[in-house]
Amino acid sequence: MTIQFSTKIFPLADLRDSKHLKAALKTLLAQSTDCLVLGYSKADFDGFQGIKGSKSKSSVLSELDLALGGSVAHAVELGELENKPTSICVFRADRSWSAKGIKTKRVLLLGIGDEQSTIDSSLSSYAKVARAGIKALSGNAIESALWFVPSITLSTATDTIEHEVRLTIQCVGDQTYRFGVRQPAMKFKAKDEADSFKHLIFAGNNACAQELKRAVEQGSAMVEGMNLAKDLGNLPPNVCTPTYLGKTAQGLAKKTSLKVEVLGLKKIEALGMGSFLSVTKGSETPPQFIVIRHQGGKAGEAPTVFVGKGITFDTGGISLKPGEAMDEMKYDMCGAASVIGTMYATALMKLKKNVIGVIPTCENMPSGKATRPGDIVKSMSGQTIEILNTDAEGRLILCDALTYVERFKPKAVIDIATLTGACIIALGHVHSGLFSDDEGLVNALTKAGQDSLDTVWRLPLDAAYHEQLKSNFADVANIGGRPAGSVTAACFLSRFTEKYKWAHLDIAGTAWKSGAAKGSTGRPVPLLVNYLIEQK
């Protein structure tokens, strides 16, 4: 089930200006909603004494206490309302509310902590607060809520509003995602504790109306893209095949303005993609090469190109992987899934830029027809590759795709791949690995990651690492040994990207979670969508 997001604009002045507080609260409380969500800061709490207290300074808490006949002070006495971020207290309507013109059924007070740090775009602390609020909403048989956290809607920094609103929507998406909801064929009985919640409305005033509306559109589009990326990742490898990825992309072309082209084996052969073809050789399932276009900018404008690794199952091939947790190699197409999800989001938000998504996709299987360690193949670029390990297959399919995209004369190319186990050793499950020699791209991607809490960490690409890829029998070897495994993988790719600005994201540690919480994260869709939005 997808949650709806919208905005509602009220003729409110700045809530932090105490002169207008009483009137603003009256307006909000008069809204018919299941739940009004109000933020209160540490400063609100510190000055709060309740209506019985003398000379209580005007604050969200004191005005609400006045409107609710002392309930807020009572909650403080009972220890239910605390002076800390993520603290939550819910007030439910009784008969006295309607007599006072209060139409909301509940008021949820949400501690936002130190007002200063929240307004100054400390996004991760904001996200914690937002998550706590959303969790409370989904646990209370609430269908719709009016979200009015002053630091979002009345902050003067418009980019802070946009980031916080997009992030709120992202958090709602993460908390309400259920696998199987969109795949009836999976007969998966989802645990739907959040199913009652359907609609989140962001309240704002005229000063931020435009930013709010835009951010809600962008955030909603991003969540749709993330949900699609998660579904594709989570689907089993006997369902989510290269053909399925191609059909999914073609399905998007039917419901959006995206243009999709899917090339099969014959066309891949005709293009001379000998490296890509060497990976698919052991599989009974045909490979596909998917091109998705969004033409939102001018006709001649250089496009941003995303290339996603689409190994729908990675057994390792003849260099077979050990059996433990091999099922998780169904997630080896998460780069492709993030590209499809990002393209979908791009189309939904009608981005005024040209963007192209390219996906080489196949399985990596062992068989009598499979590529052997020691085989030498010729890539589309003309460089020959000695395949010393058939489990280093991601780079073999990506290098031909990276050569293919030269034809688009791209503004920049970013590839996204679950490329190396070594990246998990280096960065764990926190940051995605970022590799690029272009400082502009590095800065833009780093910032987009911080703004969406979908972060990256830069790793090197120095010439010295290229030494490890030397082959006695071909132009390059496909592995560089154990030291700096993620770096040599990136160095391998860089040999095919000389004609344009390029960055590589290794998402091996961030694309999915293992263990009890096993599932796709939808990363790095938020990062890529933010990058596109913020790109000049």
Ligand code: BES
């Ligand atoms: N898809 C894997 C990388 C991977 C492994 C991602 C585990 C997430 C979790 C990739 O194709 C691979 O097998 N890489 C090898 C490279 C090595 C043979 C040089 C690896 O990381 O072991």
Ligand code: MN
């Ligand atoms: Mn592999």
Ligand code: ZN
């Ligand atoms: Zn792989």
